[in-house]
Amino acid sequence: MNNHDLTLETTTLWDFPTQNYGSIPHGDNKYPGVTPAFIIWNLLQRYTVENDLVVDPMCGSGTTIDVCKEENRRVLGFDIVPYREDIIPADARKLPLVNSIVDFIFIDSPYSNNIHYNDHPDNIGHISCESPRFYKELEKVAQELHRILKKGKYLAWIIADQAKKEKFTPVGYKLYSILEKYFTPVDIICVTRHNQKSNTPIWHHRAKKYNFYLRGFKYLFIMKKP
Ligand SMILES: C[S@@+](CC[C@H](N)C(=O)[O-])C[C@H]1O[C@@H](n2cnc3c(N)ncnc32)[C@H](O)[C@@H]1O
Secondary structure, rough: OOOHHHOOOOEEEOOOOOOOOOOOOOOOOOOOOOOHHHHHHHHHHHHOOOOOEEEEEOOOOOHHHHHHHHHEEEEEEOOOOOOOOOOEOOEEOOOOOEEEEEEEEEEEEEOOOOOOOOOOOOHHHHHHOOOHHHHHHHHHHHHHHHHEEEEEEEEEEEEOOEOOEEEEEHHHHHHHHHHHHEEEEEEEEEEEEOOOOOOOOHHHHHHHHOOOOOEEEEEEEEEEEO
């Protein structure tokens, strides 16, 4: 597929069956929790222009870096444990950047301690979303992102809820109420989840038998720095 064939999404429901597009990888689709590259492509078309500076403070396998380079955006990707050489080691709560220099931020953060990314003690993915501490740490990230973003520019943040052992935690709503303290809401996109470990007949059977729902979507919050 040629990038010119990619479609700009026009509704708030995004469904990308594959992580990648085209023949060149964007990020590593074997990385736990890797972001579908189409999401970043769509956001770049709407909220950035060529040569803008894009930051991903938790960039994992580097999907944002690869999409940005192909779309001629300048990009800095940080992670607590860099997966590749072009990723800068940093804590998303304390980024090595001066105030108000970034044109667009994309972040796909941990949304609980459900995925093992690495053993680094400052990995926020070690904290359960059932603990108030999880939201305190995400608020520090939100404050830091607000500090580095230019006024009038946009931030996009992916997160999902958790339902575990009969306890539902509305992680998305909790994060949204934090983001609203610092940013103006622009929209909320619902991104269909694919390649779920729980997308098996036994889990669908359990969901019916024990009367709970399997997670079908993630939130993509789009916010603006006023
Ligand atoms: C959902 S993954 C990101 C996936 C990425 N967008 C991709 O496409 O590969 C979340 C990432 O957050 C990182 N992370 C967790 N705590 C962090 C922190 N305090 N500072 C920076 N990165 C952190 C993890 O190491 C992990 O790579």
